[in-house]
Amino acid sequence: MSITSGIGLRRIDHVGIAVPDLDQALELYVGTLGGECTHTETNSEQGVSEAMVAWPDGSSQVQLLAPLDENSTIQKFLDRQGPGLQQLAFEVEDIDHACAVLRDKGVRLLFDEPKTGTGGSRINFAHPKDVGGVLVELVEPVASTTPH
Amino acid sequence: MSITSGIGLRRIDHVGIAVPDLDQALELYVGTLGGECTHTETNSEQGVSEAMVAWPDGSSQVQLLAPLDENSTIQKFLDRQGPGLQQLAFEVEDIDHACAVLRDKGVRLLFDEPKTGTGGSRINFAHPKDVGGVLVELVEPVASTTPH
Ligand SMILES: [Co+2]
Ligand SMILES: [Co+2]
Numbered sequence: 001m002s003i004t005s006g007i008g009l010r011r012i013d014h015v016g017i018a019v020p021d022l023d024q025a026l027e028l029y030v031g032t033l034g035g036e037c038t039h040t041e042t043n044s045e046q047g048v049s050e051a052m053v054a055w056p057d058g059s060s061q062v063q064l065l066a067p068l069d070e071n072s073t074i075q076k077f078l079d080r081q082g083p084g085l086q087q088l089a090f091e092v093e094d095i096d097h098a099c100a101v102l103r104d105k106g107v108r109l110l111f112d113e114p115k116t117g118t119g120g121s122r123i124n125f126a127h128p129k130d131v132g133g134v135l136v137e138l139v140e141p142v143a144s145t146t147p148h
Numbered sequence: 149m150s151i152t153s154g155i156g157l158r159r160i161d162h163v164g165i166a167v168p169d170l171d172q173a174l175e176l177y178v179g180t181l182g183g184e185c186t187h188t189e190t191n192s193e194q195g196v197s198e199a200m201v202a203w204p205d206g207s208s209q210v211q212l213l214a215p216l217d218e219n220s221t222i223q224k225f226l227d228r229q230g231p232g233l234q235q236l237a238f239e240v241e242d243i244d245h246a247c248a249v250l251r252d253k254g255v256r257l258l259f260d261e262p263k264t265g266t267g268g269s270r271i272n273f274a275h276p277k278d279v280g281g282v283l284v285e286l287v288e289p290v291a292s293t294t295p296h
Contacts, residue, residue, distance in 0.1 A: 058159025
């Protein structure tokens with residue numbers, strides 16, 4: 001088996017949405033759209049204040065991402081194109097393997113080594129220019145807290 | 149119970165991605181990202197040629213959307229901002245009820261009455277300006293083919 005025999009994506013973990021204000025966004029996604037906020041977190045390395053929102057029949061969540069400061073990637077996204085869909089994240093079994101598969105296929109990753117994402121997960125991003133204009137995130141969850 | 153007591157969203161049904169070429173996009177999502185193409189369809193009312201792509205552990209799919217012609221909403225999206233994340237679709241139990249709830253909360257819908265979506269489903273869209281910049285789709289699946 002070559003390294004490219006399987007990338008090991010399991011499912012859509014979350015869809016990331018850039019929002020200017022987290023509380024207002026929660027009012028929309030929980031209040032109006034009937035989701036349940038399952039987790040909130042501040043990730044200063046990623047420059048975001050975030051909330052995960054779930055609906056009863058699916059495991060894929062919405063990740064609301066508000067900027068912590070002006071240098072946040074999310075603030076730059078908001079300045080460039082306004083609030084909206086920002087990233088598509090896949091759960092992966094082994095992020096080091098998945099990143100190696102992508103690099104082998106000529107897809108650039110944003111980080112040399114995975115960084116820390118939601119709930120202590122390990123994350124990296126494929127460069128949108130190499131994957132059809134989408135900011136694709138890979139998420140290797142902390143084993144014991146994987147929601148299945 | 150008031151009409152707004154529950155909108156009835158069940159899960160993220162799919163994430164729609166605008167692509168210039170469906171075959172190339174399938175090469176990326178099936179070939180590189182290891183998904184399985186579960187359905188293809190041409191929807192001339194919506195002006196799209198589309199493919200649904202699934203991963204083994206999740207029910208939320210990627211919907212690749214290529215324009216059928218220059219007047220397609222997808223072509224206009226591609227002209228405006230290039231390929232990328234275009235819509236977020238939720239499965240809903242009763243789309244007429246969900247649309248009434250949204251209208252009651254001041255959210256505009258793109259169509260007066262639901263139109264036909266993937267696999268004979270009934271769909272409508274909330275206006276992005278009223279839901280934080282995201283094109284939110286509601287999907288009421290054909291009962292007998294709901295994947296659960
Ligand atoms: Co994310
Ligand atoms: Co759709």
